[in-house]
Amino acid sequence: MDRGGFEPPTCPNLEFFAKGLDDILYPTRLDDRPFGSSTSDLLKDVQNSSSMPDAGVAYRVLTKSEPNKGSKGRWFDGYMRVRGWESGYPSVQKLLDHLSRRTQSESSRIQYLQTLATLCRRENRNPDRLVRMSRHEAEDAVQSYLDGMAKHGRSKRWINVTMHILMTFFRANGFKKQKELELERQYLPVRYRKRSEYIPLPSEIGRMVTAGRTLSEKALVVFIYESGLRNSTARAVRYADIKDELDMGLDIVHVPVRSNMKEVDPDAAKGRLEYDPFIGREAVKAVKAHVAYVEERTGKPFPPGWPLLLGQRMTGTPMKKCSLGEIVKKLARTAGIERWRDVYPHCLRKAFENALRNSGLDWKDQEILMGHVLPGSMDTYLDKTRTEEFREKYAKVRFFPEGTVTKNEMLDAMRREILALAGYTEDETKKMGDLSRFSKEEMDRMIDTKWQEKRTGLTNGQTQKVVASSEVRRHVEEGWEFVTWLDEQRHEAVVRLPK
16 A cells, blocks of 8 residues: 555554545545544644654554543644634635635535645645645646545545535635636546445334334434434434424424524534424324433433433433434344445435325425425525424325334333333333333323332232331331331331321
8 A cells, every 4th residue: 555655564453554544644524523532643643744653653543442532623723723714824714714705604614624634734735835836736736636535435426525625725715717726527427326325114214213222212213214304403403492392292393493503513404404394293202202211311301402312421412423323223233124234314314205205295395394495496485484384294294104013113112111211120011012002091000000119119009018116207207107016026017008
């Protein structure tokens, strides 16, 4: 592997080392990890050096099992002398001003800065030195970088996006008209896709829901499927966004997508497009069960300002993008989906689109519920106040058609989780059979019975018990009735629940 004179050391994990170095030279995705992570430490070594770091040091850094907790900030912030939308490099400031005049998108700012910093690192030039190159020098540098991405197997679409970003940077710094860079794009075949994907069927999604180990995992799948939200937008939904309609007991709940979601996740509300999706009956039940589960775990009411999909520690931080992907893939595997490796959160959004199409909705209504912009002037004339009308149309969509393993199985699985939280063992719930057959009143009685058992220590309908003499006073103060002493020495006594 050609590294420009840099040879990695002989080591048992050479393949991992080479891949880690490839990701640094030719990133496959946005890398906004904070300073202190194992990869960002190596990136800082690279950015502060005119050559590649010592091979042994690089190998040790890349193979750290635990990242260090360092100061906040992305690896390229110091490299680009950036603080927010301000930069110490005039060339970078011109790029940021250009982006600011457009969407002021935080995710775009991150993507542009990382891409530019990667080129600077490869060329061993700071941004101001890049724009002082001649047109032909700049073309050679950028085209060489793009070709390097192709040789290392990067997606054609990602390469073309990288080209657009770098051309925008040079264009913002005077490379226009006769000085415009002439670069060759990657040809994209029809329906090109580098990463294969599998869109699960409704029955398979139902199995994914029942495969969830917790109520939160179950709710996650059905919430994304019935709302059709993108990964980042789903993770940016706050409990307050849907709490009022959940409390009202509605079967179809409005999930407003607004630009302020970017405060939770910069990638949320793509293009700052605001629209009004919904979740259906099964998702509403799952979300309510998820909220109750979180409240049981944390011992306090679910704060309205918290994101609905929480991180593992349930401290108010939103779930990470990679964590959501891992959970979806794990549930697909547990559900027995043969191509589970190809199931991603976005596949659930595409399954949502299939459900809309199969329900016979008008194509414009489908596009609106998907959060797409209608072509031409259609979007300009769209009435943005028709929320209730779209609620009625959404109610006609059948996400889990009859015959799929969904409604009763989901209800049964959710109730098993609720009974487990109340104190029932797995054997006890198995003996009850299908829990979906019980009414709400019967479920309440079962939960109340178990709570009474835990509080009193009585089982199987008993109303009295034997306690030590030292415990008699406390039981009487708690409302128990004294019955009799068991022996003359009064070592033990019988107490009973009041009639």
